[in-house]
Amino acid sequence: MNNGKKIHNFSAGPSILSDYALEKSAQDIDNFAGMGLSVLEISHRSKQFVDVVDQAQHLVRQLMGLNEDYDVLFLQGGASTQFFQVPQNFLQQKAVYLNTGVWSQKAIEEAKGFGRVVVAASSEDSNFNFIPTSYTIDGDADYFHCTSNNTIFGTQMKSFPNSPVPMICDMSSDIFSKEVDFNAFDLIYAGAQKNMGPAGVTLVVIRKDMYARVADRHIPTMLGYKVHGENGSMYNTPPVFPILVSKYNLEWVMNNGGCAGMQIRNNEKAELLYAALDRSPYFVGTAETDSRSNMNACFVFKSEFEHLTESFDAACKEGNISGLKGHRSVGGYRASMYNALPLESVQALVHIIDNFAS
Numbered sequence: 001m002n003n004g005k006k007i008h009n010f011s012a013g014p015s016i017l018s019d020y021a022l023e024k025s026a027q028d029i030d031n032f033a034g035m036g037l038s039v040l041e042i043s044h045r046s047k048q049f050v051d052v053v054d055q056a057q058h059l060v061r062q063l064m065g066l067n068e069d070y071d072v073l074f075l076q077g078g079a080s081t082q083f084f085q086v087p088q089n090f091l092q093q094k095a096v097y098l099n100t101g102v103w104s105q106k107a108i109e110e111a112k113g114f115g116r117v118v119v120a121a122s123s124e125d126s127n128f129n130f131i132p133t134s135y136t137i138d139g140d141a142d143y144f145h146c147t148s149n150n151t152i153f154g155t156q157m158k159s160f161p162n163s164p165v166p167m168i169c170d171m172s173s174d175i176f177s178k179e180v181d182f183n184a185f186d187l188i189y190a191g192a193q194k195n196m197g198p199a200g201v202t203l204v205v206i207r208k209d210m211y212a213r214v215a216d217r218h219i220p221t222m223l224g225y226k227v228h229g230e231n232g233s234m235y236n237t238p239p240v241f242p243i244l245v246s247k248y249n250l251e252w253v254m255n256n257g258g259c260a261g262m263q264i265r266n267n268e269k270a271e272l273l274y275a276a277l278d279r280s281p282y283f284v285g286t287a288e289t290d291s292r293s294n295m296n297a298c299f300v301f302k303s304e305f306e307h308l309t310e311s312f313d314a315a316c317k318e319g320n321i322s323g324l325k326g327h328r329s330v331g332g333y334r335a336s337m338y339n340a341l342p343l344e345s346v347q348a349l350v351h352i353i354d355n356f357a358s
């Protein structure tokens, strides 16, 4: 899909998608479902597109192992809108948050506008290089909120607490990447643009009994989850094209072993890269070993080798490695290895790391 030049796409998001999804969607831009029209110029209420939404919802349910107790919604506004939509709907008195990075912090700040926020634990003092594991969640809170994968700092929750209150999770950067007991959550949200599809659609999976817990305040129609749930995620014009591409990408995930298949694939890639970093005399990973993310590996030059930055960057460029620049709050490098990134791209990066000599 890129004129024959093999680019290894380590972008943190929007990021690499399966060729399958790109090719299928490109065909539908030309002629969708045999209608003789582009998918970009048809009614979202046409039978052909309603079928796409149904199939996409069905795929999400299958991949996550969810039953009919959940609604699957395709909303707009990005995960950042969920930072305030969640507390606007569910924060009556007090909510408990786990502070594991920039995105958690943003969620916390937005929640403060609606009620009391208790931070159960935080790794902020060490620039978010680990996931706190020992903390308690107040049983009288309205909900508990966590971020499963910290895209910027390269840390990932390996397990989730047994929450006495509804559990809400921002899974933007590791959804569909491994097996998880998704039924343990009451609301899951994810911006699509890493493992699900292109930017422009936000997945929200909500347990229907959450509708009874909506806070006693005015909520604009578009921000009420129930409205979208009752209308099959078609209350207003949904993001037609991002949903279509996501549907194809989820088909690709399904055809490649579902979340279990992705987990095997992602473990293999991450083990390969972290092993290379651990044996490299030049680099050091920024996350603590047992908090390392399989999605985003962050690493920096050891301070005595920082002067080699330019030559490493040149070697990466020469090797067609793209999107490796670290986030400004960590510096250095970040290799994002989302589902669609092939093993050979990680092998190409490992080859450069292994053969890098001053």
Ligand code: PMP
Pocket (backbone or CB within 6 Å): 013, 077, 078, 079, 080, 081, 103, 147, 149, 150, 151, 152, 170, 171, 172, 173, 191, 192
């Ligand atoms: N949460 C996480 C974990 C993220 O990685 C991001 C974006 N990279 C966001 C939230 C914000 O998502 P959006 O840009 O869709 O608002």
